[in-house]
Amino acid sequence: MGITIKDVAKAANVSPSTVSRVVKDSPRISQETKKRVRQAMRELGYHPNAMAQSLTSKNTGNIGIMLPRPNDEEFNHPFFPEALRGISAVLRIHDRDILLSPAGNEVEERRALQRMVLSGKVDGVVLLSSRISDELITWLYSINFPFVVIGNPRPLGLERVCWVDNDNIEIGRMITQYLIDKGYEDIGIITGDLRFIVNIDRLEGYKQAMEAAGKSTNRAYMAEADVWEDGGYNAMLRILRNGKPSAVVTVDDLFAIGAIRACRDRGYSIPYDIGVIGVNNIGVDQYLMPPLTSVEIYAYELGKSAAELLLKRIEIGPEYNDCVIIHGRLVERVSC
Amino acid sequence: MGITIKDVAKAANVSPSTVSRVVKDSPRISQETKKRVRQAMRELGYHPNAMAQSLTSKNTGNIGIMLPRPNDEEFNHPFFPEALRGISAVLRIHDRDILLSPAGNEVEERRALQRMVLSGKVDGVVLLSSRISDELITWLYSINFPFVVIGNPRPLGLERVCWVDNDNIEIGRMITQYLIDKGYEDIGIITGDLRFIVNIDRLEGYKQAMEAAGKSTNRAYMAEADVWEDGGYNAMLRILRNGKPSAVVTVDDLFAIGAIRACRDRGYSIPYDIGVIGVNNIGVDQYLMPPLTSVEIYAYELGKSAAELLLKRIEIGPEYNDCVIIHGRLVERVSC
DNA sequence: AATTGTAAGCGCTTACAATT
DNA sequence: AATTGTAAGCGCTTACAATT
Numbered sequence: 001m002g003i004t005i006k007d008v009a010k011a012a013n014v015s016p017s018t019v020s021r022v023v024k025d026s027p028r029i030s031q032e033t034k035k036r037v038r039q040a041m042r043e044l045g046y047h048p049n050a051m052a053q054s055l056t057s058k059n060t061g062n063i064g065i066m067l068p069r070p071n072d073e074e075f076n077h078p079f080f081p082e083a084l085r086g087i088s089a090v091l092r093i094h095d096r097d098i099l100l101s102p103a104g105n106e107v108e109e110r111r112a113l114q115r116m117v118l119s120g121k122v123d124g125v126v127l128l129s130s131r132i133s134d135e136l137i138t139w140l141y142s143i144n145f146p147f148v149v150i151g152n153p154r155p156l157g158l159e160r161v162c163w164v165d166n167d168n169i170e171i172g173r174m175i176t177q178y179l180i181d182k183g184y185e186d187i188g189i190i191t192g193d194l195r196f197i198v199n200i201d202r203l204e205g206y207k208q209a210m211e212a213a214g215k216s217t218n219r220a221y222m223a224e225a226d227v228w229e230d231g232g233y234n235a236m237l238r239i240l241r242n243g244k245p246s247a248v249v250t251v252d253d254l255f256a257i258g259a260i261r262a263c264r265d266r267g268y269s270i271p272y273d274i275g276v277i278g279v280n281n282i283g284v285d286q287y288l289m290p291p292l293t294s295v296e297i298y299a300y301e302l303g304k305s306a307a308e309l310l311l312k313r314i315e316i317g318p319e320y321n322d323c324v325i326i327h328g329r330l331v332e333r334v335s336c
Numbered sequence: 337m338g339i340t341i342k343d344v345a346k347a348a349n350v351s352p353s354t355v356s357r358v359v360k361d362s363p364r365i366s367q368e369t370k371k372r373v374r375q376a377m378r379e380l381g382y383h384p385n386a387m388a389q390s391l392t393s394k395n396t397g398n399i400g401i402m403l404p405r406p407n408d409e410e411f412n413h414p415f416f417p418e419a420l421r422g423i424s425a426v427l428r429i430h431d432r433d434i435l436l437s438p439a440g441n442e443v444e445e446r447r448a449l450q451r452m453v454l455s456g457k458v459d460g461v462v463l464l465s466s467r468i469s470d471e472l473i474t475w476l477y478s479i480n481f482p483f484v485v486i487g488n489p490r491p492l493g494l495e496r497v498c499w500v501d502n503d504n505i506e507i508g509r510m511i512t513q514y515l516i517d518k519g520y521e522d523i524g525i526i527t528g529d530l531r532f533i534v535n536i537d538r539l540e541g542y543k544q545a546m547e548a549a550g551k552s553t554n555r556a557y558m559a560e561a562d563v564w565e566d567g568g569y570n571a572m573l574r575i576l577r578n579g580k581p582s583a584v585v586t587v588d589d590l591f592a593i594g595a596i597r598a599c600r601d602r603g604y605s606i607p608y609d610i611g612v613i614g615v616n617n618i619g620v621d622q623y624l625m626p627p628l629t630s631v632e633i634y635a636y637e638l639g640k641s642a643a644e645l646l647l648k649r650i651e652i653g654p655e656y657n658d659c660v661i662i663h664g665r666l667v668e669r670v671s672c
Numbered sequence: 673a674a675t676t677g678t679a680a681g682c683g684c685t686t687a688c689a690a691t692t
Numbered sequence: 693a694a695t696t697g698t699a700a701g702c703g704c705t706t707a708c709a710a711t712t
Contacts, residue, residue: 004684005684014696014697016683016685016697017685017697018695018696018697020683020685020686021685021686021696023684024685028696029696033696047451047454047455048455049391049456049682049683050456051387051390051391051456051457051682051683051684052391052682052685052702053683053684053685055388055391055683055702055703056683056684056685056686056701056702057684057685057686057702058702070421070424076414076417076619078412080417081411081417082412084406085411087438088438089406089438092438092439097435097437098435098436098438099398099434099435100433100435100436102423102424102428102434104425115383116433118383119383119384120385120386120387121386121433229622229623233623254619254620257620260623261623283564284590284593284620286565287569288624289624289625351678353678353679356704357676357706365676366674384704385702385704387703387704388682388702388703389703390682390704391683391702392682392703392704392705393682393706
């Protein structure tokens with residue numbers, strides 16, 4: 001700390017602007033000068049001051065990420081580190097850093113985002129949370145700030161947002177169809193919070209597949225889970241109070257894990273008495289008893305594509321917008 | 337974007353310095369002036385430019401976090417989101433943001449840290465990775481930059497580093513002792529990579545407990561696992577090739593999950609043929625078959641304490657240093 | 673003594689001018 | 693035409709001066 005462009009300039013016997021140009025490797029500077037300046041930089045241990053650079057150049061090199069709120073249970077889902085990995089992979093190449101603004105609740109979240117954006121700490125934002133409220137999206141949209149959402153902003157009817165998502169209706173259909181093809185008769189479903197589009201869509205896919213197979217959906221075999229394993233456990237218990245489905249579609253592996261436990265606690269064995277299928281293909285799936293059939297949703301790719309779209313959006317400007325849909329792949333194991 | 341302190345000054349009919357003081361709620365400004373200036377700020381939609389503030393005030397409001405490298409398998413361990421939650425919880429209160437520098441490998445990691453620090457993008461750093469090489473620690477130490485490590489820097493012999501950790505020798509002792517008390521005879525162990533202090537320590541605890549009980553440790557029943565479930569699976573298989581221990585200590589639940597599967601694949605049932613115990617008390621533990629006995633290590637608290645120490649270190653200066661040791665708590669379930 | 677303003681400076685970038 | 697320098701400016705902070 002302390003060595004500035006001026007010190008280097010003096011040492012290399014050039015003007016500060018020349019040093020600045022050498023730092024950015026400008027073609028306007030001759031090779032000999034560059035050599036001399038770089039030499040001086042090395043000798044003095046010069047490092048550009050990022051804040052000064054940002055102030056003058058108007059870009060920060062930072063991308064803001066809105067994770068689910070750390071207070072929410074969502075935060076602990078393996079999806080997020082995986083998506084974050086994907087984002088990191090591309091930001092790394094472009095020499096950008098990630099800025100996280102810790103927020104405990106919805107109000108803080110909105111304020112955190114506004115501060116990040118309005119105080120100029122980031123060049124763009126990725127909204128990595130299905131619960132992300134329309135509010136954040138519409139606001140960013142309205143001020144024309146670069147952002148991309150991981151999830152489907154379809155209900156907002158905004159034409160030019162960048163987004164990346166799985167085809168969750170398709171995934172709902174896929175897992176339901178798989179059970180149907182296996183010959184299961186009465187197929188129930190455990191969804192997550194139905195204020196999330198991802199859950200609405202997977203449920204919709206389930207309904208479509210059931211209908212296409214000429215099966216009626218039975219409300220007694222449908223339950224909305226709240227939080228992960230416990231939520232899945234309780235939801236399954238509620239279903240079992242109404243009767244015994246032959247199989248159960250679950251919109252998330254963590255729900256499936258809870259549901260399986262509930263079945264077992266009621267004396268049912270998986271997959272013989274009840275088949276169970278999940279979504280996400282999380283790490284433990286193949287080590288569960290029985291190994292859980294699931295859908296790989298490619299969270300890493302989701303993150304990667306999101307970062308790529310955002311970078312393009314930043315570079316090209318508001319006239320750019322695009323979306324990427326990533327298809328799931330069923331991973332067959334033995335739980336159904 | 338666009339509204340500066342000067343615009344507000346003009347609108348409120350004061351000087352820029354007055355506006356600046358109002359922003360920081362300086363006691364040197366009268367209530368009436370504050371009111372008037374704030375009014376103007378609201379009307380114009382003023383937001384302070386964070387970069388300019390940082391440039392002049394010499395602090396950024398950002399804390400850098402070195403997560404394990406996203407390319408490493410470690411990155412996907414539930415420990416990290418949990419520790420991150422704890423860090424977030426305290427940074428939120430102090431209105432600080434988190435800066436992550438994506439790094440794919442060791443070299444990039446070092447460069448990322450150096451850039452973060454030397455370019456002045458952060459006021460302090462938390463090293464959240466047991467593999468974090470001494471190099472990073474000793475460097476930060478040598479330049480007197482505020483940092484805290486989650487993990488035990490003991491081998492470096494640096495006197496004044498801030499750190500936070502479990503007592504991993506104690507944890508190793510605790511889980512081994514638990515098996516001994518349960519009457520298990522031949523107790524093996526699956527450790528992780530022994531270049532990590534956490535693993536060395538837990539192994540040490542195991543040895544201490546065995547010795548104290550007058551049991552000899554059997555190299556045939558000791559294995560080093562590489563990556564998580566698969567690593568635990570393979571390690572257990574290697575042990576079973578040498579014979580059948582009556583129980584196995586595992587330094588991580590993910591290893592335990594793999595190990596249990598390996599036992600089952602060889603026809604052994606848990607806990608009747610082989611007892612298994614893990615460490616970390618991850619979310620799925622109680623939903624496993626059988627539910628896994630483990631040790632709660634309070635990753636959230638670890639993160640929280642780390643952030644608190646770091647903030648103090650930043651505020652007070654290099655003469656401050658402290659460490660926090662968080663004790664594990666055994667969570668009894670049915671796997672042993 | 674309490675309140676406000678002046679002006680320099682933080683460390684860069686970049687339009688424009690100057691030099692060869 | 694190729695290379696370098698001058699100087700203003702980015703949006704703040706803060707020591708010091710000035711005013712009441």
